[in-house]
Amino acid sequence: MANGKPDVSFIGLGAMGFGMATNLVKQGYKVTGFDVWLPTLERFKAAGGSTGTTPAEAVAGKDFCVCMVATAQQAQAVLVDGENPALPALPKGAALLLCSTVPCAYVQSLEKQLAELGRGDIRLIDAPVSGGAARAADGTLSIMAGASDDAIEAGRFLLQEMSDPKKLYIVKGGVGAGSNMKMCHQVLAANQILAASEGLGFASHLGLDLHAASQAILKSEAWAWMFENRLPRMLDPEFKPVASALTIILKDTSIITSEARRAGFPTPMASTAEQVYFAGLGRGYGPDDDSSLIRLYTEGKGKIGPVQGAASADAAKLSLVIALLKGIYLCSAAEALAFAHRCRLDLDQVFDLCINAAGGSAPLQDVGPDIIRFLRGEPLPATAGGEGLGELAQQLQEAVEEAQRLKAPVFLGSEALSLTRFALRLAPPGAGNVSKAAVVRAWGL
Amino acid sequence: MANGKPDVSFIGLGAMGFGMATNLVKQGYKVTGFDVWLPTLERFKAAGGSTGTTPAEAVAGKDFCVCMVATAQQAQAVLVDGENPALPALPKGAALLLCSTVPCAYVQSLEKQLAELGRGDIRLIDAPVSGGAARAADGTLSIMAGASDDAIEAGRFLLQEMSDPKKLYIVKGGVGAGSNMKMCHQVLAANQILAASEGLGFASHLGLDLHAASQAILKSEAWAWMFENRLPRMLDPEFKPVASALTIILKDTSIITSEARRAGFPTPMASTAEQVYFAGLGRGYGPDDDSSLIRLYTEGKGKIGPVQGAASADAAKLSLVIALLKGIYLCSAAEALAFAHRCRLDLDQVFDLCINAAGGSAPLQDVGPDIIRFLRGEPLPATAGGEGLGELAQQLQEAVEEAQRLKAPVFLGSEALSLTRFALRLAPPGAGNVSKAAVVRAWGL
Numbered sequence: 001m002a003n004g005k006p007d008v009s010f011i012g013l014g015a016m017g018f019g020m021a022t023n024l025v026k027q028g029y030k031v032t033g034f035d036v037w038l039p040t041l042e043r044f045k046a047a048g049g050s051t052g053t054t055p056a057e058a059v060a061g062k063d064f065c066v067c068m069v070a071t072a073q074q075a076q077a078v079l080v081d082g083e084n085p086a087l088p089a090l091p092k093g094a095a096l097l098l099c100s101t102v103p104c105a106y107v108q109s110l111e112k113q114l115a116e117l118g119r120g121d122i123r124l125i126d127a128p129v130s131g132g133a134a135r136a137a138d139g140t141l142s143i144m145a146g147a148s149d150d151a152i153e154a155g156r157f158l159l160q161e162m163s164d165p166k167k168l169y170i171v172k173g174g175v176g177a178g179s180n181m182k183m184c185h186q187v188l189a190a191n192q193i194l195a196a197s198e199g200l201g202f203a204s205h206l207g208l209d210l211h212a213a214s215q216a217i218l219k220s221e222a223w224a225w226m227f228e229n230r231l232p233r234m235l236d237p238e239f240k241p242v243a244s245a246l247t248i249i250l251k252d253t254s255i256i257t258s259e260a261r262r263a264g265f266p267t268p269m270a271s272t273a274e275q276v277y278f279a280g281l282g283r284g285y286g287p288d289d290d291s292s293l294i295r296l297y298t299e300g301k302g303k304i305g306p307v308q309g310a311a312s313a314d315a316a317k318l319s320l321v322i323a324l325l326k327g328i329y330l331c332s333a334a335e336a337l338a339f340a341h342r343c344r345l346d347l348d349q350v351f352d353l354c355i356n357a358a359g360g361s362a363p364l365q366d367v368g369p370d371i372i373r374f375l376r377g378e379p380l381p382a383t384a385g386g387e388g389l390g391e392l393a394q395q396l397q398e399a400v401e402e403a404q405r406l407k408a409p410v411f412l413g414s415e416a417l418s419l420t421r422f423a424l425r426l427a428p429p430g431a432g433n434v435s436k437a438a439v440v441r442a443w444g445l
Numbered sequence: 446m447a448n449g450k451p452d453v454s455f456i457g458l459g460a461m462g463f464g465m466a467t468n469l470v471k472q473g474y475k476v477t478g479f480d481v482w483l484p485t486l487e488r489f490k491a492a493g494g495s496t497g498t499t500p501a502e503a504v505a506g507k508d509f510c511v512c513m514v515a516t517a518q519q520a521q522a523v524l525v526d527g528e529n530p531a532l533p534a535l536p537k538g539a540a541l542l543l544c545s546t547v548p549c550a551y552v553q554s555l556e557k558q559l560a561e562l563g564r565g566d567i568r569l570i571d572a573p574v575s576g577g578a579a580r581a582a583d584g585t586l587s588i589m590a591g592a593s594d595d596a597i598e599a600g601r602f603l604l605q606e607m608s609d610p611k612k613l614y615i616v617k618g619g620v621g622a623g624s625n626m627k628m629c630h631q632v633l634a635a636n637q638i639l640a641a642s643e644g645l646g647f648a649s650h651l652g653l654d655l656h657a658a659s660q661a662i663l664k665s666e667a668w669a670w671m672f673e674n675r676l677p678r679m680l681d682p683e684f685k686p687v688a689s690a691l692t693i694i695l696k697d698t699s700i701i702t703s704e705a706r707r708a709g710f711p712t713p714m715a716s717t718a719e720q721v722y723f724a725g726l727g728r729g730y731g732p733d734d735d736s737s738l739i740r741l742y743t744e745g746k747g748k749i750g751p752v753q754g755a756a757s758a759d760a761a762k763l764s765l766v767i768a769l770l771k772g773i774y775l776c777s778a779a780e781a782l783a784f785a786h787r788c789r790l791d792l793d794q795v796f797d798l799c800i801n802a803a804g805g806s807a808p809l810q811d812v813g814p815d816i817i818r819f820l821r822g823e824p825l826p827a828t829a830g831g832e833g834l835g836e837l838a839q840q841l842q843e844a845v846e847e848a849q850r851l852k853a854p855v856f857l858g859s860e861a862l863s864l865t866r867f868a869l870r871l872a873p874p875g876a877g878n879v880s881k882a883a884v885v886r887a888w889g890l
Contacts, residue, residue, distance in 0.1 A: 250852075254849055257849065258846065261842050261845070261846065261862075264866060264869065264870075265870075266862075266863040266864075266866035266867050266870070268713075268860070268863040271860070271862070271863055272717075272856075272859070272860070274849070274859070275854045275855065275856045275859055276854075278852055278853065278854040279724070279741070279854050281749050282744045282746070282749065282852075282854065283744065283745065284745065284748065284749075286749060286750070296724070299728065300726060300727025300728065300729065301727070303729065304726050304727065304729075304731060305731070397706050400706070401703065401706065404699055404703065404719075407695075407723055407726055407727075408723065409720045409721075409724050409727065410720065411720045414702075414716045414719070414720055415717070417706075417711075417716070418711040418712070418713040419711075421709060421710065421711035422711050422867070422887070422888075424889075425709075425710075425711070425888075425889025426889055442867070443870075444866070444867050444870025444871055445870075
């Protein structure tokens with residue numbers, strides 16, 4: 001114990017974990033770190049941390065352990081299955097915060113393993129984080145924590161040290177609920193990271209000046225956090241610096257689709273994105289920044305024979321890009337919220353998380369509350385002359401048609417158009433100007 | 446007139462048109478051909494034909510004209526808009542057979558133009574064909590003809606000369622109905638050409654011997670005409686000979702998706718295929734045989750880091766490939782028949798056409814009749830312990846999961862899984878073992 005603060009062990013000192021652990025050191029905690037990469041341990045010592053040579057050594061005698069490895073497989077190895085794992089060495093009643101992004105199924109299986117191994121005393125907190133390395137080091141992450149009330153109470157001070165006070169979400173539903181909440185946020189991330197490349201790739205096929213067009217997009221109804229964040233790297237000829245590799249978002253996307261399959265729930269947008277991510281991986285783009293996927297959209301441009309679009313003025317072309325992105329973001333919002341509903345999450349909490357994080361978009365802000373009402377079975381407000389789903393589908397259709405003329409792929413836009421068309425066909429006869437929120441019908445709801 | 450047979454003009458002497466026109470020559474007709482490619486005209490003369498130097502010259506004085514150019518744009522040019530077009534030169538009351546594959550919207554606009562140009566006397570027959578160059582030359586094509594009764598009577602003998610007697614379909618609904626019928630057949634073609642590459646690409650990622658696996662697939666419930674037809678070229682290291690270029694099926698696919706958009710109808714499978722075709726076009730594969738798209742599925746194999754599938758025995762791997770293809774073919778059958786229903790086509794006729802042509806597949810044969818009953822609002826027979834939609838979805842899901850483990854893209858399989866999941870969610874509560882035909886609910890039906 002240092003300064004009256006309990007000792008903490010920290011397993012996994014990668015880009016995120018190193019920042020989180022050193023932040024705790026700065027807050028006055030004695031932190032003992034472990035990582036398989038030895039130079040990182042030296043660096044951590046230089047930053048004021050202690051180190052262990054095995055997971056068991058690092059955690060021994062510390063009542064609090066944070067695990068921030070990259071995958072469920074790694075977590076299982078350092079905690080249970082590997083050499084000198086952490087679990088048997090944890091003191092009785094220790095709190096174990098699993099902050100890695102893992103499938104709900106994994107963290108729930110870990111809870112079961114604890115019981116089976118006679119370590120039901122360990123207070124497991126399912127606490128994935130969001131926000132990137134800078135916020136990890138600042139202690140201002142978003143954290144979505146699910147656990148028993150007892151475990152939450154035990155770990156709350158640590159969750160608070162690592163998070164922005166407005167962005168610590170205690171998620172009802174116990175272990176697994178935190179991971180589900182992160183996963184639903186990542187539906188937006190998975191779709192919207194690719195949408196950035198698809199939208200700017202489409203702008204390129206249209207012959208727009210990409211700098212001017214993207215600035216206009218950021219001021220439009222098609223704003224999204226991911227587009228704004230990826231934009232500088234999409235415009236960099238080498239897609240540098242590598243801030244988040246394709247393999248990272250692909251891992252999270254595969255968690256979404258595999259958990260969705262487990263639930264018998266369709267995630268057509270994320271499934272489409274995953275296929276394109278696999279195509280990018282096959283091209284060798286795995287280690288590159290995910291913004292570099294714009295290459296999948298622009299290759300062949302100008303080399304595929306004569307093409308002739310219908311739009312000639314820049315303003316008309318820009319409208320098409322905005323319509324494409326709006327349609328994708330609306331369907332992403334519907335997919336994320338519908339899946340959250342299926343996972344029995346608190347939709348107001350999910351919305352609050354997403355709108356203030358990397359999943360944010362203007363269509364989520366605009367239509368999300370109505371989608372939530374629809375999912376709860378409440379009547380939708382009349383569109384009252386505002387843009388309805390039919391109008392949005394029409395605009396999206398014009399964008400997909402123009403892409404077809406230009407022979408440019410728009411994987412997500414095409415899928416979004418199919419979904420809006422499904423939803424319009426599922427609307428009750430004579431429904432008139434259907435609310436955009438009704439797009440969620442296409443998820444079988 | 447020769448041998449009591451009327452003179453015929455023939456515009457468009459490409460791979461299909463040349464065979465069709467020389468077949469008419471062999472049947473004893475005096476045929477005057479036109480093409481923009483002069484060497485073809487010389488070849489046609491050598492085969493016993495006559496030639497004209499302009500469309501107008503070729504058609505002048507002939508009561509029957511067959512037009513077999515490649516696209517609607519070309520048809521519009523040779524018939525109406527180009528230099529010395531055919532239309533003004535056609536004799537009063539001439540029959541004009543448009544055999545090109547064009548959107549319904551185009552051939553209907555042509556009918557309208559005839560009226561507007563004061564040539565409502567011309568008996569336009571919308572008569573797209575199917576069957577390839579060999580059957581064109583044999584006079585054993587499939588032909589789908591829509592027109593007024595009067596026009597059909599005038600042109601019937603020519604349709605009969607060019608078609609197999611069992612494969613001449615007179616389609617109710619007038620001009621446009623023939624093109625719609627061809628289009629609905631091409632839904633199967635578009636999806637199943639790509640499915641061949643996706644299925645064999647998946648087999649490759651699984652590490653199966655492709656020769657043995659493909660022979661087993663041909664004997665399985667996942668047989669399809671396209672797979673059998675494309676197989677030798679998929680297995681050829683150079684994807685030779687070029688029997689049908691990517692650009693050809695892409696053109697037909699774009700007709701499907703643009704007509705579907707016009708009808709407000711979703712075609713998620715064909716739309717997915719189209720995006721992958723655009724990706725192939727971007728890679729420079731446009732002039733290559735469409736079987737070469739297997740490259741989009743196999744690139745990166747073995748180079749993307751460690752992957753580990755769940756299936757180890759060849760029999761288990763083969764079952765996964767068969768499940769993937771079955772799921773894709775079922776959704777293709779549903780999409781084609783649902784779209785045909787939307788186009789108010791006679792579904793028995795559509796089924797008869799497709800099952801005996803390049804669109805044929807074991808799942809279409811197996812489930813097609815039940816899908817038709819469902820579309821007509823008739824009750825479905827109980828699955829009576831047979832494979833239901835839930836079981837098929839489960840098998841398909843296992844295939845998509847294995848592809849995910851192998852990090853192999855399965856664009857169509859993933860889409861088909863989303864659609865079966867939609868359909869299962871749309872089934873009435875307590876529906877039990879839902880018939881596979883109920884997958885069509887996912888098209889909003």
